[in-house]
Amino acid sequence: xxxxxxSGGGLVQPGRSLRLSCAASGFPFDDFGMSWVRQRPRKGLExxxxxxxxxxxxxxxxxxxxRFTISRDNAKKFVYLQMNxxxxxxxxLYYCAKPxxxxxxxxxxxxxxxxxxxxxxxx
Amino acid sequence: QSVLTxxxxxxxxxxxxxxxxxxxxxxxxxxxxxxxxxLQLPGTAPKLLIYGDTNRPSGVPDRFSGxxxxxxxxxxxxxxxxxxxxxxxxxxxxxxxxxxxxxxxTKLTVL
Numbered sequence: 001x002x003x004x005x006x007s008g009g010g011l012v013q014p015g016r017s018l019r020l021s022c023a024a025s026g027f028p029f030d031d032f033g034m035s036w037v038r039q040r041p042r043k044g045l046e047x048x049x050x051x052x053x054x055x056x057x058x059x060x061x062x063x064x065x066x067r068f069t070i071s072r073d074n075a076k077k078f079v080y081l082q083m084n085x086x087x088x089x090x091x092x093l094y095y096c097a098k099p100x101x102x103x104x105x106x107x108x109x110x111x112x113x114x115x116x117x118x119x120x121x122x123x
Numbered sequence: 124q125s126v127l128t129x130x131x132x133x134x135x136x137x138x139x140x141x142x143x144x145x146x147x148x149x150x151x152x153x154x155x156x157x158x159x160x161x162l163q164l165p166g167t168a169p170k171l172l173i174y175g176d177t178n179r180p181s182g183v184p185d186r187f188s189g190x191x192x193x194x195x196x197x198x199x200x201x202x203x204x205x206x207x208x209x210x211x212x213x214x215x216x217x218x219x220x221x222x223x224x225x226x227x228x229t230k231l232t233v234l
Contacts, residue, residue: 035223044125045161045169045212047223059222100174106223107216109159109174116168 002026002112004096009117012086020081020117022096027112030054030074033105036081038092039116048094049081050106059106064090086121093118126151127213127226134232135203143198143229145213151224153194156216160189160198163210163228172211173198200231208233 008020022034035050049060049070058070069082079096093116099108128146135141145158152158158176161169171180173189176196188199196215200207213226 037225044228045163045214045225047214047225050223061222062220095168100171100180106221107156109157109171109214110161110169111171111174111180113168113170 002098004098004112004114006094006096006114006117009094009119011120011122013123014086014088014121016086017082017084018086018119020083020094020096020119022079022081022114024077024079024096024098027098029077031102032098033103033108034070034072034079035097035099035105035110036070036079037095037097037110037113038090039095040089040092043092046092047106050104051079052104053102057104083119086119088121091119091121125227126217126220126224127215129211129213129226129229131227132230132232134234135200136234137203137205139203140199140201141203141231142200143211143213143231145196145198145215145226147194147196147215147217147224149194150219151194151215151217152191152196154218156218158189158191158196159214160187161212161214162207163212165209169212203233205233207231 033052096114097110098112100111160173
């Protein structure tokens with residue numbers, strides 16, 4: 001069974017950092033790009049960042065560019081989201097998402113989602 | 124303000140047909156990039172309903188169908204059922220933003 005399990009969320013003050021993790025299982029992880037998608041409370045979905053299978057290319061939403069960094073460890077089957085200089089508006093449920101097909105993770109559909117990890121940025 | 128525009132809400136009676144629109148621009152849907160659709164029940168992760176404009180993943184009933192024309196796409200749901208009540212999102216790629224974009228979401232109410 002394809003499974004994604006996020007962790008690392010929590011309450012953090014504005015300006016601080018947090019690192020999210022996503023553990024993947026049930027599929028050939030190093031064949032697939034991966035993405036992070038967030039959902040602010042009672043709001044819609046927002047794609048945040050994506051990384052291709054070998055970390056050779058990454059992409060970010062303008063709202064997080066320069067503050068967030070996506071990375072992956074194919075040996076451990078993990079994808080990470082390092083979030084620096086956090087803002088109140090980064091408060092959201094962060095989902096790890098696997099694209100339907102191998103290749104670019106930011107122009108494909110997302111066939112598998114984790115349960116999400118909540119990040120709350122507040123003083 | 125979402126790059127892809129969806130109506131905030133739609134409604135229909137059981138058994139009826141409803142459509143949800145998703146309007147983009149020349150840098151996303153109009154450029155030929157695929158449109159995908161998701162269903163999200165309260166408190167759960169989104170579920171893929173339609174991929175590549177018109178394709179259904181296995182397990183998705185054929186009551187759900189997708190179409191695309193110009194800078195817009197639509198999700199049609201026929202034979203509405205109470206369990207279809209959920210939020211629906213469209214998604215595509217935007218070449219100007221060099222990333223994936225979602226619509227603002229549409230809440231479907233089954234009357």
